[in-house]
Every structure is written in C-alpha cells, then in structure tokens.
Amino acid sequence: MRIAVIGAVLLVALAACSSGPQASAPGPEVLGPDGLRGLAPGVTKAATGTTLAAEPMSGFDGCKSYSFAGSPAPEPGALEAEERAVAKADDLNRKARDADAHVLDPGMHGSAADYAKSAAQSAAAAKLSAQAAAAAVVVTELREERAADLAASGGAVFSGEKLWSVVAPPQVKTPEGAGAGTALADLHRLYDAKGLKPTPEGHFAVAVPGRPTWTYDFTAEGAKVTYVALLDASLKCG
Template sequence: MAKDAALAGGKLASAPTSTLDGCTDFSYTGGPAPDPARMKAEADIEAKAKELNKKADELQTKPDPKPGSSAADSAKAAEKDAADAKLYADAALASADLAGKREERDKAFVAAGGASFGKDGLRELAAPPEAKTAEGIGAGSSLADLKTAYDAKGMKTGDNGRFQVPVDGKPDWVYEFTVNGDKVGSVSMVNPKSKCA
C-alpha cells in the first residue's frame, strides 16, 4: 500500500510521528501527536552518526603515512593516532545513541499502534492496544496463549528478539509479538524485507 493512499483513507493522522532512518511512521487518528522536540533529537543524532561514521570510513581508506625517524615525526604520528581513535570512539558513541533513539521510537510505535512506510510502501502495521489477531491474541494475552495459538504455525524468535509467525495469505509478511514478562506487549504485521531508505 502506498503512503498517499493510506493517508487518504482517514484512519491515519496526517502528520508523521517519526522519520528516523528514512521510515515515516504515522499514528492512527486520535493517537499520539507528533512531538517536534523528539523528532528533532532523532534527526540531529541521525545526522551526527552519519557524519562521524562517514569520516571514520574515510580514515580507513587512507594509507597510513610512512613513519619518520625524528622525535617530531613520532609526536605527529602519535597525535594523528589519538585523533583517529577519538573519531572512532565518537562515531561509535553516536551510533549507540542512534540505536537508543531507534529503540525508543519502536517501543512508542508498537505501544500506540500505527503504520510505518519505507521506500517500497507499507513496511509495518502496529495494532492498536485493543486489537486482536484472528486467533484472539493481542496486548495482554498470556505467553502461554501466544504459544498455543502459534507454535504449530511456525512461530520463532526473530533477530530483534520478538516472536514472529508468517501471516496466512500474505507472503513476506509476519506477525510480530513483543512480550513483557509472561504477557504479550504488542502485535504488529511486518514485512521484514521492506527497508526504510
């Protein structure tokens, strides 16, 4: 489904709640409103991580200068090594901060429900808290009920730690269940092959 067609249906809010990583997330009508401060923080850390990682990648493609024999040459080499190490550390820290923003965004998205669009169209539908699957599983269902409903249908744990099971009649789509303790926290339908940008 294309984003414009989904927005025209009136079930989604008109303004996105996140554009992190090139995905555009919308809450359902009446759901959480966009938070400009959070969205700016996401954009800022994403830009910083991209910039620092690009610089770090460029460093790896440059050949190391030939070592000199003087003390001044050794001092310059040590300064360059320290600057390079700082850049790598800053890039790693920015990447960790970006991962934290992604986790915050993902938790808020699945908790409230909505639709996320990537470069190929619809990427994820997060069910509103009161929705249930055809098998009666939704937020608040027990882990035992989830396993009873889906173990025989090939449920497995995905790379993201969420339980996943193929959606009948929808190739490439899976149900994704978060679990908090012994209860289902959220339900989504996801196309794992769809990318944000």
C-alpha cells in the same frame, strides 16, 4: 374498561419489541490477515483517508510512521531531531573511518617523531570513534522511543507509498489472541506449530495465513510480548 384494553395492548406491543431481534455489540478489534481499521496488505498511503494522523511521527531510514487519528500529536520538530541525530552519527562515523585509515605506520625503522605522530593520530581516531559510538547510542534511543510511542497508540509504517507494517494498539490481539501482555510461553503454545521463529532483530515472527510475504511480528521484553505488528517481510526501510 377501555383504558384497561389500551393498557393491555401496550403491554403486548412492548413485549413484542423486547422479544424481537437485538443488535449485537461489536466484538473486539483484531489484527488479522485483513489488517486493522482498513489498513490491509497492499493498501497505499494515499488510500488511508483519515484513518491515520495527518503528520508522521517518525521517519527513520526513509520509512514514515503514522499513529492512528486521535492519538497524541508528535513532539514539534521530532522529525528534524531524528534527521540531525542520524546526520551527526553518519558524519562522525565517516570521520572516524577516515582518521583510522590515515594513521601513520612508522614501521620498524620509524623515527621517534614518526612514532609520536602515529600515537597522536591514533588518539585522535580513537576519540572520533568514541564520539561516533555515543552518537549512535542517541540514534538507537530515539528509535526505541519512537517505536514505544507507536506501540502505545497503534498505527502504520510506510516504505514510500507502500504499507510496510500495521502496529496494533495494546488492546488489539491476533485472531489467536496474542498481543501486548501475552506471556512468551503462551505465544509459543499458540504459534510454534505454525512456524514461529526468532528474527534477526530479536523479535518473533510467524507467517500470516493467505498473505504471502506477510508475518505477525511480536516484540517481546522479558517474558511477555510488548506489541504485535502485521509486517510485509518483502519490504525494507533504508
């Protein structure tokens, strides 16, 4: 009889535990007015702690891009490769402009030798221009690769010490549910009434409620959003 009573008490206790308050599962991460993972508007690089990787993955135009901690490390020498590519493109552009500015103009009464010299100079300037254009393509491709890498992992971009942009990982959406994979038709449905506009860079941007100067910046390819960032439009790189 005693064993039966003890068993009944245990069953009551278990039932009480199972009917008590349960810990709710955390909801999905959201890129909203308060940023993401502690990266909020106004935060400085020094205040990010261990949220981001220790080393930057890119440094175009003086801004440093950092992926979230735990993401794949950047390729060794990535920053140096960027610097070399940009320096080469800048040098070739300067040389091309200088060569073009010094092409001889023989005028109406120029000699045959003058015309030959002018033609040679024009050809040399054109060659430098072509080389500069090819170098610029390399820089553009590097920019796109770095942007794609950051979009794949998520992270942040800093202009000096100031937070310029928080890039959402692919699974993270805005409070309205827009992010990587969202159809452009749905993006317009969600944000047109809130002032969604195209940007000079070919993205789409809309103001963030309660955050003057900050916008949600949507990059798109084809008919879908590829990634979304929280961006301070008052800051610039370069």
